[in-house]
Amino acid sequence: MAERMEFDAVVVGAGPAGASAALALARAGRSVVLVERGPFPGSKNVYGGVVYGRVLDDIVPTWWEEVPVERWIVRRSTMMMTGTQSLAVDFRTDAWGSAPYNGMTTLRCHFDAWLAGKATGAGARLVTSTVATGLVRDGSGRIVGVRTDRDGAELHAPVVIACDGVNSLLAKEAGLLPRAEASHHTLGVKEVLDLPPGAINERFGVQDHEGVDMEILGCTREIPGGGFLYTNADSVSIGAVLSLPELAASGIRPEALIADLKAHPAITPLLRGSTLREYAAHLIPEGGYDTMPTLAADGLLIAGDAGAMTLAAGLWLEGVNFAIGSGFAAGRAVDRALTGGDCSAHGLASYRSDLEGQFVLADHKRLRKAPSLVLSDRVQQRYPGLLCDLAEGMFTVTNPTPKPGGLELTRSVAARHGVKLRQLAADTLRGLRIFG
Amino acid sequence: MSAAPPGPRRWDGISFEERMATVDFRIGARAHITVDPDVCRSCTTKVCVSACPANLFAPTADGGILFNYEECFECGTCYMVCDSAGAITWTYPDGGHGVVFHHG
Numbered sequence: 001m002a003e004r005m006e007f008d009a010v011v012v013g014a015g016p017a018g019a020s021a022a023l024a025l026a027r028a029g030r031s032v033v034l035v036e037r038g039p040f041p042g043s044k045n046v047y048g049g050v051v052y053g054r055v056l057d058d059i060v061p062t063w064w065e066e067v068p069v070e071r072w073i074v075r076r077s078t079m080m081m082t083g084t085q086s087l088a089v090d091f092r093t094d095a096w097g098s099a100p101y102n103g104m105t106t107l108r109c110h111f112d113a114w115l116a117g118k119a120t121g122a123g124a125r126l127v128t129s130t131v132a133t134g135l136v137r138d139g140s141g142r143i144v145g146v147r148t149d150r151d152g153a154e155l156h157a158p159v160v161i162a163c164d165g166v167n168s169l170l171a172k173e174a175g176l177l178p179r180a181e182a183s184h185h186t187l188g189v190k191e192v193l194d195l196p197p198g199a200i201n202e203r204f205g206v207q208d209h210e211g212v213d214m215e216i217l218g219c220t221r222e223i224p225g226g227g228f229l230y231t232n233a234d235s236v237s238i239g240a241v242l243s244l245p246e247l248a249a250s251g252i253r254p255e256a257l258i259a260d261l262k263a264h265p266a267i268t269p270l271l272r273g274s275t276l277r278e279y280a281a282h283l284i285p286e287g288g289y290d291t292m293p294t295l296a297a298d299g300l301l302i303a304g305d306a307g308a309m310t311l312a313a314g315l316w317l318e319g320v321n322f323a324i325g326s327g328f329a330a331g332r333a334v335d336r337a338l339t340g341g342d343c344s345a346h347g348l349a350s351y352r353s354d355l356e357g358q359f360v361l362a363d364h365k366r367l368r369k370a371p372s373l374v375l376s377d378r379v380q381q382r383y384p385g386l387l388c389d390l391a392e393g394m395f396t397v398t399n400p401t402p403k404p405g406g407l408e409l410t411r412s413v414a415a416r417h418g419v420k421l422r423q424l425a426a427d428t429l430r431g432l433r434i435f436g
Numbered sequence: 437m438s439a440a441p442p443g444p445r446r447w448d449g450i451s452f453e454e455r456m457a458t459v460d461f462r463i464g465a466r467a468h469i470t471v472d473p474d475v476c477r478s479c480t481t482k483v484c485v486s487a488c489p490a491n492l493f494a495p496t497a498d499g500g501i502l503f504n505y506e507e508c509f510e511c512g513t514c515y516m517v518c519d520s521a522g523a524i525t526w527t528y529p530d531g532g533h534g535v536v537f538h539h540g
Contacts (some may be wrong), residue, residue, distance in 0.1 A: 039462070039532045044510065046540035108540040129532030149531050167512040169528070182516040189489050192539040235539070248483035248517035255455065255489065276450060278458045278539040281489035281509045283516070 002152035010157045012132040014041035017304025017327035018163035019115040024331025026122035037131040042112030046282035050103045055321045068110035070232035071211025073103040081218045085388035086266035143299030158343040166283045168306035176293045182244040184287035189254040190239030193274035218384025224375040289368035296348045303330040313371040325360040386417040464533030473500035475523040484514045
């Protein structure tokens with residue numbers, strides 16, 4: 001008979017969601033095991049990436065004094081480009097460059113390990129290099145633990161919290177997630193490029209620990225998606241996020257789109273002389289609020305990417321904060337359910353209502369229509385070129401021909417891009433409704 | 437007749453092999469992903485070939501697919517985009533094995 005160990009809760013996956021769930025439970029005095037399939041927390045994880053730390057304020061006071069940060073984001077550039085043009089809204093503020101900060105670049109093997117360390121510091125037991133291969137159910141079908149690939153050892157508890165990521169095999173086994181729904185996912189591919197800190201500071205207009213976050217539309221050929229460029233301490237992360245079905249249909253290799261971005265005249269000078277340190281890829285759940293799975297079953301909660309909690313298509317690119325928020329809420333909900341002696345889906349229902357009442361689901365609900373707008377054909381294929389041509393038309397001095405009027409210019413540029421002013425107005429209104 | 441799917445090319449002066457050499461793989465003895473070549477032979481799209489970011493799927497002369505699990509990102513792209521039900525059996529590598537990202 002395989003070894004069997006009993007806990008108050010089993011948390012699968014030591015990413016930000018799992019570490020936060022385990023931390024909440026350990027602080028509540030519960031015995032909790034945190035199972036990680038990689039050799040260390042973060043070893044299987046890839047993101048852009050920026051972590052927005054406000055969610056940490058209540059969990060780790062003055063976290064910014066100890067978090068393994070690369071750079072604090074003080075400049076954010078939202079860019080649209082064509083093959084030969086680029087148009088950016090570039091914002092910088094001193095406010096984001098000092099405590100309590102706003103966003104930071106950090107690498108997941110550092111950040112995830114730091115957060116998991118908070119959980120173990122509070123008493124959670126971390127078990128690495130161990131896969132949770134399946135759910136254990138009792139005679140009535142209720143989930144009571146997981147099987148592992150450590151000699152078939154089983155970890156038993158009244159509740160399992162599945163924080164096992166975008167492919168969550170446990171949520172799929174429980175029937176909460178569809179087996180494979182490509183249209184709800186994007187593929188992120190990323191290169192981390194070595195670049196000396198001095199070169200980063202000069203090229204990106206920052207100093208010391210300041211960093212830049214760039215999001216780019218119009219750089220992914222016919223595939224809906226976008227590009228990103230982030231500064232780390234002595235490297236930059238550059239990559240693309242690509243609609244999975246359309247990537248597959250295009251026949252284009254994902255790394256070719258990173259190469260496109262690196263070869264763009266607005267990007268190339270920023271990267272000159274850099275060398276590839278690591279190439280990586282990861283899926284992102286992209287379905288938004290309307291396709292979010294049921295988050296609870298009898299004896300099971302799901303959090304983080306497993307629960308499709310990311311905003312990746314839109315003005316905001318967030319995920320780690322939702323993972324932390326949902327994981328911590330899951331841990332607290334399980335603590336309450338244990339106290340109440342009811343770990344059924346009903347007994348765990350306070351998890352969902354907690355998330356609805358805070359940013360995790362409120363933000364997803366507010367932005368529920370964002371993916372369909374941002375990934376729409378006009379926003380992806382027409383507006384970057386339209387807006388770049390509009391800027392070029394406005395700022396190209398045409399002497400001796402008089403300057404064109406704004407409306408006339410807009411009308412002619414829109415027509416050239418196959419867009420009617422009526423559509424432009426409707427999409428603007430739609431955008432304001434979604435993001436406003 | 438369309439051209440063969442584009443293979444990995446040299447981007448920025450490095451080959452695809454050099455690109456993959458930047459990634460730490462702790463290769464396990466068990467193939468965590470298996471592909472059924474009989475199912476693949478009946479597939480006309482073979483979208484896995486171009487979509488896999490690690491370029492692990494290679495079309496064979498007899499219309500099947502040759503798959504190598506060793507340098508896998510464990511991302512899930514292949515089974516998500518697969519057009520042929522039952523072609524790809526997808527699990528995680530055994531604990532502690534597979535890809536290890538140091539700059540994710």
